[in-house]
Amino acid sequence: MTYQVYDTTLRDGAQREGIGYSVADKLAVARLLDELGVGFIEGGWPGALPTDTEFFARAGKELDLRHAVLVAFGATRRAGADARTDPQVRALLEAETPAVCLVAKSDLRHVQRALRTTAAENLAMVADTVSYLASEGRRVFLDCEHFFDGFGFDPGYATSVVSAAAEAGAEVVVLCDTNGGMLPSGITAAIGKLVGRSGVPAGRLGIHCQDDTACAVANTVAAVQAGVRHFQCTANGYGERPGNADLFAVLGNLALKLGLPVLPDGCLEKMVRVSHAIAEIANLAPDTHQAYVGSAAFAHKAGLHASAIKVDPMLYNHVDPTVVGNDMRILVTEMAGRASIELKSRELGLDLAGHPEQLSRITRLVKEREAQGWSYEAADASFELLVRDELGESTQPFTLESYRVLVEHRADGAVVSEATVRVRVGDERVLFTAEGNGPVNALDQALRGGLSGHFPRLAEVELADYKVRILAGSHGTGAVTRVLVETVDAAGRDWTTVGVHENVVEASWHALVDALAYALARRRD
Secondary structure, eight states: OOOEEEEOTTTTGGGSTTOOOOHHHHHHHHHHHHHHTOSEEEEEOTTTOHHHHHHHHHHHHHOOOSSOEEEEEEEOOOTTOOTTTOHHHHHHHHTTOSEEEEEEEOSHHHIIIIIOSOHHHHHHHHHHHHHHHHHTTOEEEEEEETHHHHHHHOHHHHHHHHHHHHHHTOSEEEEEETTOOOOHHHHHHHHHHHHHHHOOOGGGEEEEEBOTTSOHHHHHHHHHHTTOOEEEEBGGGOOSTTOBOBHHHHHHIIIIISOOOOSOTTOGGGHHHHHHHHHHHTTOOOOTTOTTTSTTTTEEOSHHHHHHHHHOGGGSOSSOGGGGTOOOEEOOSTTOOHHHHHHHHHHTTOOOTTOHHHHHHHHHHHHHHHHHTOOGGGOHHHHHHHHHHHTTOOOOSSEEEEEEEEEEEOTTSOEEEEEEEEEEETTEEEEEEEEESSHHHHHHHHHHHHHTTTOGGGGGOEEEEEEEEEOTTOOGGGOOEEEEEEEEOTTSOEEEEEEEESSHHHHHHHHHHHHHHHHHHHHHO
16 A cells, blocks of 8 residues: 555644634635645545535535545444444435545543443444445545553553454554654554554554644654554644644655655645645644744754855755745844855845955844844845945935824824825925824825825835834833834735834834835835
8 A cells, every 4th residue: 555645634633723614715725735645635524514514515516636535534333323324424425525534432441431332332333334334335444543542551452443443344544642642652662562463464554643742743753664554644733732743744754754655746845835825724824933844944043054054055954945845044133144144145136255344244233233123034125125235235215304103082082193204205305294093004104105206116015014022121111112014015025124213103114114115126126
């Protein structure tokens, strides 16, 4: 059997706190997972959840899967029932998926206390349901819930559940670390003992790990190294409690570290895009520090790292970032040395190699400003403007004479902000006044309004995000603040600028000016 990449983002991953997929969301996620090249997509539990039932009804008509097989999830028949007439088993057939995945108890304590049935009846529930669904032409997987805990408590009974499923026709019997308490060495040892006891080859076993010990990825890799060929994961590690094994970390490790053919050719490089797209659908911010696919996965901050990377990028990267669709980034901070500044500038299309004096001056200036609270690692656009200025390029298309911001709280409770900006564009003096829903918005509107006659392209640029942070070591209303402004243009390109000052409006002004100056500089280039 080849390796089976089984994704359960739409079922187990949807149990994460804060996630609530609509049917349209589930269809969009399924398309992304199929594009990535996973082998199986578990779509949900038909008959138990209305959204999942509707998803399967629409999936048959609306999904054109190239790589993946759609899977319906459900439970074995109830105790004392007949698999052929059990409503939840019938719902699995009515989903009309090529494969089904059943969940069954494999820990004797759960059989007796949660199911409140006998050990023998639980085995019959497994065997009857698996054999019936297989006879109906379905590929059947069986998840042994709480397997590792059950195997530790009563290895004989946990083994009998695996054997019953395999003998009844289950294609794969999946060992679940449901409570997420295992470590890799325990996973390896349990699989070895199970194979010896049951006679079921490791190639017919699967693995499903929760991340309560932060070992879900490591446990999954350990299981594959022990011979398991089927592994269940969720995109970005979404799931209940700390989550599940992260699909992208597992794929990266198996493909790039072990050289296993887990995805079709050309699919590994789609990981970053698919990861971030699924995060957007889930309405969660992508994890910047996520292995392989995070924006910081190949970001280097220390000057020592940058010096080595300047010689050979692979000296401080464990893989080539581009193979997973990512990029290497050099962060510019107070820790940066000359090499960091040079590499970051080169990344932005500016070559400082032939300008040693400017390089030294920029390095010193960055360190001084970072000590004052400026954060260039979060504001590439402001850093690029700084470098261009030091290279003698004019990046300021206008100069400030003055600005004034008023906030009026009226008797009826209305709060109105008004800003007046006086700037010079060339030899012309421009004055413009505008209102906004706050002092920063009013200032932004006044500045854009005053410049629009000279730079009409600014109409395509808008403020997308605004963040204010009180800097460490400063307190109260007189504290030093750092403002980060994210700006986006009509083409969807975005950039971030920074401003720092004791006055939050002045800090905002610095960030706003850089944002517009950068927009105009990019247009000129």
